[in-house]
Amino acid sequence: MRYSKQREVVFEVVSKSDDHPEVKKIYERVKEKIPNISLGTVYRNLNTLSADNQIKKIISFDGEHFDKTTYEHYHAYCDICKNVFDVNLKFLSDTSEKIEKNTGIKVISCNFIIKGICHNCQKNKKERED
Amino acid sequence: MRYSKQREVVFEVVSKSDDHPEVKKIYERVKEKIPNISLGTVYRNLNTLSADNQIKKIISFDGEHFDKTTYEHYHAYCDICKNVFDVNLKFLSDTSEKIEKNTGIKVISCNFIIKGICHNCQKNKKERED
DNA sequence: TTATAAGTAGTAATTATTACTATTTAGAGG
DNA sequence: CCTCTAAATAGTAATAATTACTACTTATAA
Numbered sequence: 412m413r414y415s416k417q418r419e420v421v422f423e424v425v426s427k428s429d430d431h432p433e434v435k436k437i438y439e440r441v442k443e444k445i446p447n448i449s450l451g452t453v454y455r456n457l458n459t460l461s462a463d464n465q466i467k468k469i470i471s472f473d474g475e476h477f478d479k480t481t482y483e484h485y486h487a488y489c490d491i492c493k494n495v496f497d498v499n500l501k502f503l504s505d506t507s508e509k510i511e512k513n514t515g516i517k518v519i520s521c522n523f524i525i526k527g528i529c530h531n532c533q534k535n536k537k538e539r540e541d
Numbered sequence: 542m543r544y545s546k547q548r549e550v551v552f553e554v555v556s557k558s559d560d561h562p563e564v565k566k567i568y569e570r571v572k573e574k575i576p577n578i579s580l581g582t583v584y585r586n587l588n589t590l591s592a593d594n595q596i597k598k599i600i601s602f603d604g605e606h607f608d609k610t611t612y613e614h615y616h617a618y619c620d621i622c623k624n625v626f627d628v629n630l631k632f633l634s635d636t637s638e639k640i641e642k643n644t645g646i647k648v649i650s651c652n653f654i655i656k657g658i659c660h661n662c663q664k665n666k667k668e669r670e671d
Numbered sequence: 672t673t674a675t676a677a678g679t680a681g682t683a684a685t686t687a688t689t690a691c692t693a694t695t696t697a698g699a700g701g
Numbered sequence: 702c703c704t705c706t707a708a709a710t711a712g713t714a715a716t717a718a719t720t721a722c723t724a725c726t727t728a729t730a731a
Contacts, residue, residue: 413677413728434718449680454719456678470600470654474718487646500643502632510655513630516617517658522602525640528647543697543708564687579711584688586709604687 412459420444421456425466431476431486431495470522471495483507483521489529491536496529542589550574551586555596561606561616561625600652601625613637613651619659621666626659 424440425432432440438453457477461468467478471488476495478486483506485498507518528536554570555562562570568583587607591598597608601618606625608616613636615628637648658666 415678415728417679447680449682451681451720452679470602472600472652487640487644489646490649496646498640498644498646500640502639503636506633507655509632510617510628510630511657514617514628515660515663516619516626516628516655517663519620519656519658521653521655523651523653524600525637525646525651526649527641528649530645533645533647545697545709547710577711579713581689581712582710 412463415456417441417445417448417452418456418460420448421453422460422465425457425460425477426479428477428479431469431478433474433476437477469495469524471524472526485521485523485525487525487527487529489532490526491528491532494529495524498523498525542593545586547571547575547578547582548586548590550578551583552590552595555587555590555607556609558607558609561599561608563604563606567607599625599654601654602656615651615653615655617655617657617659619662620656621658621662624659625654628653628655 420441421437424437424444428437428440430436434450434454434457437457438448438450441448441453457466457468460466461477464481467481469476469478469486471486472490473488473493476486480497483504485500485503487496487498488494489496503523506523507521510516510521511518550571551567554567554574558567558570560566564580564584564587567587568578568580571578571583587596587598590596591607594611597611599606599608599616601616602620603618603623606616610627613634615630615633617626617628618624619626633653636653637651640646640651641648
């Protein structure tokens, strides 16, 4: 893989994002630094970077999101505010290994996403109902 | 929800499928029984049926698949043959409940999909290499 | 310094999904 | 049985997401 300024900035943007952004949002953020970058370039680099395990592609209920964190952890998608949250739970650790052992499937990656309602939206909902 | 022949056939097709078909394939199978059914009708009914928990929508690496089985279980997607397989493992049972207890997120549904290489494709790969 | 293959911008094409509209139909209430 | 009405449909158009294509640019190896 050859160096390019565009890929560096795409990586940098994802690395500095705490909100699991979608392609569209990443594109906007990258454009602040490279105004004439092409959307195709962002797509290509997000795909090469995640194939190279430098970032992680999350498959969610509303499409693809990206995560700076590549170690095995999982996500929750809020059906109200549409945000994606990290989920780190002990009983889910080493899931890849366990699945490989138990099923014989050669695991490449795991995508575990929960659809639900986040703390904030539960609170707001309750307040409206009172 | 009012009865319709179209929805009945869509449900029937998914119910009789053992292969976690995608919309396109479901559409083809339904057309054998209702040749002039509209693709939009298939989409609409797949969405209403899964919202009503009569079938399950699986979010996979290559898009949406559908499953006749609605109880909590998980899936593996083969990166070579692109098929989706059921995964039933004890240590993953009651995941919804556990997540709700541990995170406080109100869980609506869980989507756990593993990307890997299935038994058959591992075998074929090995044979080619010998 | 130069050759070349990887990467890019800009655009076109493709694919998946939803929206729209006129028409049909299930089924509730007379 | 009728009749009414809202739900559902077929067919088409529109939208959104992603990939493909092409001429140009650039990293980097020799």
